[in-house]
Amino acid sequence: MRRSLVVGNWKMNGTLASAKSLAEAIVSGIENTNADIAVCPPFVYLRDIDQILQGSHLKFGSQNVADQESGAYTGEISASMLKDINCTYAIVGHSERRSYYGDTNESVAERFSQALSQGIIPILCVGETLEQREQEKTFQVVDAQLDAVINLAGIASFEKAVIAYEPVWAIGTGKTASDEQAQEVHQYIRQQIAKRDQSIADKIQILYGGSVKPDNAKGLFAMADIDGGLIGGASLDAESFLKIYNSI
């Protein structure tokens, strides 16, 4: 039986004060520990959030990590820096990074490896655009995104990783994939992993992301291959985020 996981991606939102009060409200509202739960605040707030989470069930992650180990990479944050501050997860390859900041399948694979090299659990985001879905290229796109990581890091690296399927057309648009549409791709991803290693495929958490809200979370999370969610907009409100977590 896989444990479920719900992760809040706060993106570039909030202030130090609002980030702290959001984290406090989530910590105090967690009623059960049957599933894992984490938040990914902006980098500059991570240490303050860590203080609030100490001793609680809530973990934290970063929204990105550098594709290099250290050196002259102005503006980047390395995996070892994140490890220094007790970061548990690092999102890599979010579609906003891929489309606005030029992250390629190859650089995402490097980021994934950097996170793992420091014992940080990468949350690898994959997913197709609307155009790609309409051209029936969903599986092809997801394959290329997965293959780049498998080729660089090896299938065994997925032992300590999370995958998030996030159809780009569903992110921040209010258009969620139907339970069946999401399940179809989650099942496909698990099969792709299983072709290489059945036991990793059975264990790996595959999250769904894209307009998950309290009213659609239950249906999505009930699907056989959906092990939780990566939540954007709804994670900025403690009550909505906790409702989503509690629908596991």
Ligand code: PGA
């Ligand atoms: P959304 O974002 O829930 O606001 O659609 C999800 C994500 O980008 O991870």
